Amino acid sequence: MSGLKGAQGSSIGPGHALYVTEPSDGRIVRIDPDTGAVTTFASGLPAAIPEIGVGGVMDVEFIGHTAYALVTLVGPDVGGHNAVGIYRIDSPTTSTLIADIGAFSLAHPPIPAFFVPTGVQYALQRYEGGFLVTDGHHNRVLRVTLDGRVSELIAFDDIVPTGLAVAGRTVYVAEAGPIPHLPQNGKVVAFRPGSQTAINVAAGARLLVDVEFGRGRTLFALAQGFWAGKDGDEGTPAQPNTGSLVRAERDGTFTVVAGPLDRPTSMEIIGNTAYVVTLGGEVWTVDHIAGPPHGDHSSDD
Missing domain, CATH: 2.120.10.30 (TolB, C-terminal domain)
Structure with missing residues (x-):
């Protein structure tokens, strides 16, 4: 199928369907893998800042039937007005921030520091009742619990995970x-x-x-x-x-x-x-x- 706007992350979710993020629109779509039919699964998430060109809703993951979205490059440090982190999808048009990864990154900067203080998170992966998150800018993998605790699981040299x-x-x-x-x-x-x-x-x-x-x-x-x-x-x-x-x-x-x-x-x-x-x-x-x-x-x- 075609016609999405700057598609980025993906996941297999309920109904064995494919769920794909559209960062520029702050949207997640559901795609039937047999027919290619597209429906809007969630909207109203922080969208990518046009002047930056990247960021917004980078990835989506499910725990049971509940979806979670990873949002990056939308904070005040890059001219935005939203929180960087993991959002729980509560309804087709509403979501709740459950983990403020941007705040963690500001409080625990990598060594050496990089020019985007809140980082550039790329992928979201379900892991042991919570999540793993890669930060391709800060060169580390974070562990995030459902109650919002963020910790550094492993740090790398400049390898861009x-x-x-x-x-x-x-x-x-x-x-x-x-x-x-x-x-x-x-x-x-x-x-x-x-x-x-x-x-x-x-x-x-x-x-x-x-x-x-x-x-x-x-x-x-x-x-x-x-x-x-x-x-x-x-x-x-x-x-x-x-x-x-x-x-x-x-x-x-x-x-x-x-x-x-x-x-x-x-x-x-x-x-x-x-x-x-x-x-x-x-x-x-x-x-x-x-x-x-x-x-x-x-x-x-």
């Missing part, structure tokens, strides 16, 4: 890598809570933005593609039609499953089909992705 996946207690993180997002810096790493370091799972894809498990615990990642910007262009997307869906192999490399893709932002896997969301407001399917189970990285979970 993006997408998240979980197997047992092991957390998998996609890394876009620092500017200029070279392919050797596009990695998937894994860690367990309490660890101060992460281990490399696979590397070699440009500007990774998501990671998901498919059948047989095969691990897939989403590469946005070739980035042709320069210093000072942080947050700008890759070049059109240079992205790809890749599979992690046991030898630590990636194999391209499908491409070229046009500036993908997130993906979900239902059965043996990947649903890829793009910045241009489209959702593409890639069928028969699994093949032999090359990527079982969770045998210790």
Whole structure:
């Protein structure tokens, strides 16, 4: 399907439907994965600030039948008037801030500090009754409880963490890598809570933005593609039609499953089909992705 406005994050929710965020409109839509039919699931969330071009509703996740939205780059530090954090969807038009991640970031800045004090949160992942959140600007993964407590789970060097996946207690993180997002810096790493370091799972894809498990615990990642910007262009997307869906192999490399893709932002896997969301407001399917189970990285979970 097509016609969304700057689609960003995604999740599988009630009815096994695909839920996708539209940051520019402060909206989450529900997409029927069989027909592509689109309906508005939630609206009225803080929208992206037009002058910035990124931010707003970045991701959506469900606990049971309740949806939660991750909102970033809408605070006073960037000229906005809203709170940065996780919002619970209470009705199709109302929501409640349950965790003020912006306030946590202001009170607990990374070392060294970065130029957006409230951070740039990218992905939201359900985890042990609460959530994990990546901050691609502050280079860390946060843990957030349903009663609003925020803590730092792990901090990284300048690697730009993006997408998240979980197997047992092991957390998998996609890394876009620092500017200029070279392919050797596009990695998937894994860690367990309490660890101060992460281990490399696979590397070699440009500007990774998501990671998901498919059948047989095969691990897939989403590469946005070739980035042709320069210093000072942080947050700008890759070049059109240079992205790809890749599979992690046991030898630590990636194999391209499908491409070229046009500036993908997130993906979900239902059965043996990947649903890829793009910045241009489209959702593409890639069928028969699994093949032999090359990527079982969770045998210790």
